[in-house]
Amino acid sequence: MNMQAQPIVARRSPGPDGEKIITLAALAVGGQGGGVLTNWIVAVAEANGYRAQSTSVAGVAQRTGATIYYVEMCRDTGRMPVFALSPSIGDVDILIASELMEGGRAIMRGFVTPGRTTMIASTHRIAAVSEKIAPGDGRASSPEVSEAMGVAADHVVAFDMERVAKEAGSVISPSLLGALAGSGALPFPRDSYEAVIRASGRGVEASLRAFGAAYDIAAGTCPAPVSDLPEDVALPALRVPEALRADWAALQARVAALPAPMQDMALSGLQKVVDYQDIAYGGQYLDMVEQIAALDHSPYSAGIAAAKYCARALCYDDLLRVADIKTRPTRLSRVGTEVSVKDDQVLMLTEYFHPRFEEFTSTMPARLGAWLQSRKGLERLYARRFDKGRRIRTDSLRGFLMLWMVSALRPARRRLLRHRSEMAHVDAWFATVLRLMPHDPALAAEVLANYRLIKGYSDTHARGLSKFARVMGAVVMLEGREDGADWMRRLRTAALDDVKGEKLDGALATVRSFAT
């Protein structure tokens, strides 16, 4: 819209007495208490002999959108300055972002100017809907935003202020205020901020704690909390009873015999498989991994993929698995912390199940199950009588025992229909991998990774299977091509990207076009 090639970078000029207008914009996600924050800032300014004005675009009652709050302040010289009502590109002195991507948005909108803007941003993420609904991992790239902050801002104060607030038993607004105060971007003393918080009257102590912690971090007198990356999360260790120790040791020895690069993943896989079924199943898993290892060579990318995805393939999600997880001793305590239950409180738990005819029959012995599935009449009967959501209270003995019975079938799992069909599927897949390994290990590695497409239950699972099948269908077209592996990866990404699989159709069409 600009009437000229480049917008003018025009700075505000001060008043006769050298008094300057300070502009501050806060970008918040609705419901984060941006209003409270602005009121505090205005109060602090006025308490320090400044004139201040705040505006916001609060919009309607809905809370998930991005909201902008804007404050201008100026040392009081007896006259009312003409304050602007909204932040202007290239004219913001202090930018507060209560979430990382909102910080990025501020930069993109030109509210963060080199050599001028102090940027105060909380680095935690609140995923937007578009990031959540991807069947795979749709989350935006945080490093790019953090990088941009460094480039765009004059001075950056960025750390996980949400976490600081939580640890202080408070919400983010006081820790944002603390970061602002600690940054020294405003010429106001610490106690004047704290006085305002005290005056606000609600949750004062917790607010002051959050404020203080954030202040010290921003001022550099305390280290910022290191966000625990997934890699740092300690993995649960496998607890092996005395009677099984010897067999387990034997399996561990087989892992130790694998090429070094594969060992970590293989051990994780082995533990998962054993935990899922039993020691023998672990042996079955290692048989597969070892076959690939034998055909692979450094850097063993196919071997690592095998260690990862064979475990995934063997540990398919069935009723037994779900019942097992929901009846484990560790589970109740985990839920307790998850929903924060205190000792003097009682926890009631309701599980949501909806077993359909398929799940029911596939949990039967193979032959019986197959016979039942061939009976359309029975299926109709089931649909009429039993095909409905079931709420099971696992805090009650009755409900718990129901799941307990199902999970008790675990030793017999190998004889169930579901296992037979799963194994048929796994064998076909693995056979393809073995066939590819000698002449195209790269493609084989990608084919192994394709098992990522199979996940979920009932319809979701079915959709996963069909995506998997369609991607696998391309193997014959890609075999022996230089870029075969690369294309296989692209096909998988396309399949993960969207639900309906339209992107996959497109990708497959391209592959066909050059394959024929």
Next chain:
Amino acid sequence: MAERSFAKEVKKLKQGEGETFSGEGILAITKALLENGVGYVGGYQGSPISHLMDVLADARETLDDLGVHFESSASEATATAMLAASVHYPIRGAVTFKSVVGTNVASDALSNLASGGVTGGALVIVGEDYGEGSSIMQERTYAFAMKSQVWMMDPRPNLPSIVKTVGDAFELSEASNTPVLLQVGIRSCHVHGHFTASDNKRPPMTVADALENPARRLDRIVLPPATYLHEQEKLTKRLPAAQKFVLERGINERFGDRSGRIGLIVQGGSYNTVVRALNRLDLADIYGDTQIDMLVLNCVYPLVDDQILDFCEGKDAVLVVEEGQPNYIEQQIGHLLYKAGRTVKLEGKGKLPMGGEYTGQVMVDGLAAFLRAHAPDLMPVRKTATNEEPVAIPDLSQVLPARPPGFCTGCPERPIFAATKLVEEELGAHHISSDIGCHLFSIMPPFDLGATTMGYGLGPASASALRSKDGKGRRSISFVGDGGFWHNGLTSSIGNAVFNKSDNVIIIVDNYYAAATGGQDILSSRADNPTRQTQHSIVDAVKGMGVKWVRHIDRTYDVTKVRDTLTEALTTEEGGPKVIVASSECMLNRQRREKPQLAKAAKEGKRVVRPRFGVDEDVCTGDHACMRLSGCPSLSVRDTGDPLRDDPVAYIDQTCVGCGNCGEVADAAVLCPSFYQAEIVTNPTAREKRRASRTRRIIAWLQGRREAKRAAFA
């Protein structure tokens, strides 16, 4: 207003002479109404003027003391029609609504009111919902002022100016027997500032007094031949009177050096942005002191010809700063100058953008372009070109996820659209027309439902043309909220569908409030409101309109039931419109009401149950199908740290209110069994505790036996 108290604001309304009022612009206007002896106030809530309605609704006692009547009007048309009380009686009245949408609805009444004219000051406070943060189509209210010959004020956006303008507007209205529109923008309404209050005034004549002494003057009634006289009167009497008032009372302000060769004609509302731009160009200080000659129009319609001509006298060029389009003011001035044979160069649109909000940088660029062309000597050299090394800032447009507004945590409307999604999976896509209200967020991801929105209460009406020839074909689905339903949906949408034998499906989303505008009570609200009559059944109203096929769902979270009911509506052989009333309380307001109550009960040692949902992350496979049917802020994704997993899994954070949608959706869509509902019982009964610990012991024993025999994660 059911679940929110405005006691704090109401207290401000009671402030007297000399006290310093501090608060939002819209609240300052509310106070100013009382200071100017207003006799009655009405309006329809909506951003950015909701606050005025909400506060007055809570200020009954104050209003009663003053003898002021306040009404929550059924619509903007109702509100404007209410101003008829000022036609024959010398009573000041004010109504308010969101514009331009509200003025569209009000325009019938506004035309009639404008034709007959008023005796008492009649003020329409329009919240101009234009520019960033607006939720409606971008149009100007100005056209209504021109066509109906009513006047329009647009004060400078600071509290003292806004408050003064309220008084001026009433006087202008009375001096010219014409209703006056007081236009305030989003940011003027939400700006926090101070002004010195004066005492509230009792209206010299109350509406009750008027009723006791009925008056009637035939020549004020809109009926030929009076209407012809009204038109003449507008041109020969009211317009000159208004222009005289504006001139003599100095409504429009002059700043800067009158001898300047160039000048700016500025809408009052844009004054601050202009001054800031001038300041950034070194042409004004932070207090607005400047050499640039400025005419600030606090009254933007009518313009005063002599004032404009006088301002332009001896100038080389004049820039009209007029936000929005068409550029009515610039056109009038151009017309005026041409007729007067002036040669001054008129600038406006062109130097400034045709459309869109005039934000800071836009104004800087526009003024700079004007100055370069007509007064380069005024442009400081260092400003005439980009004066800072441009730093290459990485482009994040591809990285940043959009964050459109959506349904709140626990919103009862979410399951309705989840169910609609499921129905479409079964029966295929349908034409869906949406309405105004929170439910409009269905057009956003993850639901992506809804093709058009044609106005408040007009959802079903906007689907009326789309119907199958013999009623055997596909049916359309249309949504309307309880707010829109009572606003005019009952007649325009439901009545219309009945009368025209429509076969389409109508879903009325009933959340107990006008939720999107802040949770005001309406006819069908469940709360007992001391000043309003509530508890009126939408189902009965619909039946009263003659709808035969009506289904009431009193718990929208029952996704399966909603899905099955909608499927039935789309497939039933029965003729006529199929109406589904889906009712559950707005979670935002429900939390406002229940949280304090529960906290209190818990303190008193009473048994309190807090529901919450959770996810067993070992069971979740990271497909996120649940989120494609939810989009709840509290349902998000996180990493497990398990090297065997590629995708983040679902988790539910502390903000969950346990509405049940997650479980119901997982059930109805047969997703996965990873969701669990946890109910945390505070102050459980002794029996409950005993039972719980007994069960825990038995379970622990069972688990112990199994764990001893298997290798498993600890």
